[in-house]
Amino acid sequence: MADGAGRGERGMRRVKGWLIDWVLVTLFLLMVDFLWLAFSGRRGPTGLLLSPEEILDLLHYLPLLAVSAALAGLWQAAAGILGESPGWALTRPLDEAPSPVLWTSTLRGWFVALLIELTVFTGWLVTEVQLVTFLTQFNKAADIVRGLVNPSSAVLHQGLILLVQTIFLAFMATAFAIPVAFVLSFFAARNLTRGSALARSLYNLVRAAMNFTRAVEPLVWALIFISWVGIGPFAGVLALWVHSVAALVKLYSEQIESIDHGPVEAIMATGASTLQVMRYGVVPQVIPPFLSFTIYRWDINVRMSTIIGFVGGGGIGYILKPRVDLGLWGEVGTLVLLIAATVWCMDILSAKIRERIV
Amino acid sequence: MNGAAAARDEVVRIEGLGKVFPNGVRALDAVDLSVRRGEFLVVIGLSGSGKSTLLRCINRLIDPSEGRIWLFGEEMTALQGAELRAMRTRVGMIFQQFNLVKRHSVLANVLSGALGRASLLPSLLLRFPEADRQVALAALERVGLGGRDASRADALSGGQQQRVAIARALLQEPELILADEPVASLDPALRHSVMRHIEALNREEGMTVICTLHDVDLIRRYATRLVALRDGKVVHEGDPEKFDGETFKAIYGEEAEPTPGLVG
Known part of the structure; x- marks a missing residue:
């Protein structure tokens, strides 16, 4: 069966395999280059040893890209001698069994093992890991830890009041999000928007808008809403609301996409209108999971609302934030414990309720 | 019988019906079919022969790719929107998997058969006129489920759920019933209990029935006429009494053997 399609697939596999090998060999060579520069004792213009950032700037990117492209091609061409390349192995069709050999007996095995080790060494230098400092200078942070374990009662009263505000903030954000997400999720479900070109484009529009909204962090939304409505808990509510709508639309619409189509057909067959089909065929199937997701979202919102105040969004x-800046560690300790206790309670509560629903 | 009377008598008329799914699968190919008022037409054929697609084309749950369908003298394939929905209310449908709204009560499920004539807002709040409620309770009584109206639908057994589905179809007061493998998911011992209810609708209420079935015993017992599909084409049409080994091979292919229990 050496037909055209088979040859075409094999050709595609060659190209894909070679691309993967190219990337892997390039990474390998770049890291060798990095380590060689780091340990060569070369000094920069200031006379000091090169910093990791300076080395990253000096790497021979273009020549190495060319060299690795050739090496990857060579590996594919000489697979008979060198053994399968990693790219060839990764593009193997799923129904084709891999040859059962020990990794130490193949070039690919040694290449991948070395690649992993190189990555760890390079990463160690790039992130400037300092084990000795970590192990010997604990005393510099002792004040903070002492404060955290010796919470001061000075801020307890105010903290408790703001904790109530925090929980309400999360609740209102979730409550406002439910109706908006509920309606939008029907337009974001693929199985309900196949009917017409209009439905299709609404689907794409809602999906795109929600993906963008979700990609922007709630702290950024908080900054936007603080300019809009001023510093305070309402800005926090709005920030978490926007993010919750986007997150819930995703969860809700995935649930709508996984419903049993049978009841929808049965209700359609009675001559029911679109709204009636949604009400009878779709809604009863998605209510329990929707409730579960909503409680989960409230749980997440409580966590987020504890830090939304860092930028001025209200809550604890x-x-x-000002107590961290002033180094009032005892008071920070009180507030952190309050937050931890709340999050812990919400976590257990939401898990228990969701267990009962689904 | 003159032509006009014959046309009045004709419940379903199908000409050159074809369906090709978006994935390229051809489910129906040039199907011509005519069903007269009061018939109990059984459609047979292997899985994938197009039986379910044929039934779903008749009430336009699936839009055909080719051909035309007339229901009660009106061209079904030309209807859109409210007119299409109005026509659907005259056609009841029963499914292999019952397709009840599992989390609703039995009564709410039966009442959903009246959605086509219900006013929108009350129906979205699950409210129906008292008259419909009385009809629904009577329909439940009729299928032997009186007193179970407040149970949740998924608390019932398979046979009971299918009888709720029949009561739901009954609430539409349909002139035509489409039954897609109505007993295939049921215990063999319960099949007649469901089939007898469908038969009663046919005999006592004069509803026309188009039903897909697998079991030869049931075909012989209930069908007044038989149509067989193979690869989306009508390959046999005839009297269920004369359903024998020859026709069996014509329908299911030369490879298939009628087991003694099935055709004897």
Whole structure:
């Protein structure tokens, strides 16, 4: 069966395999280059040893890209002698069994093992790991830890009041998100938007808008809403609301996409209108998972609302930030414990309720 | 019988019906079919022969690719929107998997058969006129489920759920019933209990029935006429009494053997 399609697939596999090998060999050579520069004793213009950033700037990117492209090609061409390349192995069809050999007996095995080790060494230098400093200078942070384990009662009263605000903030953000997400999720479900070109384009529009909204962090949304409505818990509510709508639309619409189509057909067959089909065929199937997701979202919102105050979005974070800046570690300790206790309670509560629903 | 009377008598008329799915699979190919009022037409054929697609084309749950369909003298394939929905209310449908709304009560499921004539807002709040409620309770009584109206639908057994589905179809007061493998998911011992209810609708209420079945015993017992599909084409049409080994091979292929229990 050496037909055209088979040859075409094999050709595609060659190209894909070679691309993967090219990337892997390039990474390998770049890291060798990096380590060679780091340990060569070369000094920069200031006379000091090169910093990791300076080395990253000096690497021979273009020549190495060319060399690795040739090496990857060579490996594919001489697979008979060198053994299968990693790219060839990764593009193997799923139904084709790999040859059962020990990794130490193949070039590919040694290449991948070395690649992993090179990555660890390079990463160690790039992130400037300092084990000795970590192990010997604990005393510099002792004040903070002492404060955390000796919470001061000075801020307890205010902390408790703002904790109530924090929980309400999370609740309102979730409550406002439910109706908006509920309606939008029907337009974001692929199985309900196949009917017309209009439905299709609404689907794409809602999906794109929600993906963008979700990609922007709640802290950034908080900054936007603080300019809009001013510093305070309402800005936090709006920030978490926007993010919750996007997250819930995703979860809700995935649930709608996985419903049993049978009841939808049965209700359609009675001559029911579109809204009636949604109400009878779709909604009863998605209510329990929707409830579960919503409680989970409230749980997440409580966590987020504790830090939304760092940028001025209200809640307990609003009094936590200045105390961190002033180094009032005892008061910070009180607030952190309050937050931890709340998050812990919400976590257990939401898990228990969701267990009962689904 | 003159032509006009014959046309009045004709519930379903199908001409050159074809369906090709977006994935390229051809489910129906040039199907011509005519069903007269009061018939109990059984459609047979292997899985994938197009039986379910044929039934779903009749009430336009699936839009055909080719050909035309007339229901009660009106061209079904030309209807859109409200007119299409109005026509669907005259056609009840029963499914292999019952397709009840599992989390609703039995009564709410039966009442959903009246959605086509219900006013929108109350129906979205699950409210129906008292008259419909009385009809629904009577329909439940009729299928032997009186007193179970407040149970949740998924609390019932398979046979009971299918009888709820029949009561739901009954609420539409349909002139035509489409039954897609109505007993295939049921215990063999319960099949007649469901089939007898469908037969009663046919005999007592004069509803026309188009039903897909697998079991030769049931075909012989209930069908007044038989149509067989193979690869989306009608390959046999005839009297269920004369359903024998020859026709069996014509329908299911030379490879298939009628087991003694099935055709004897």
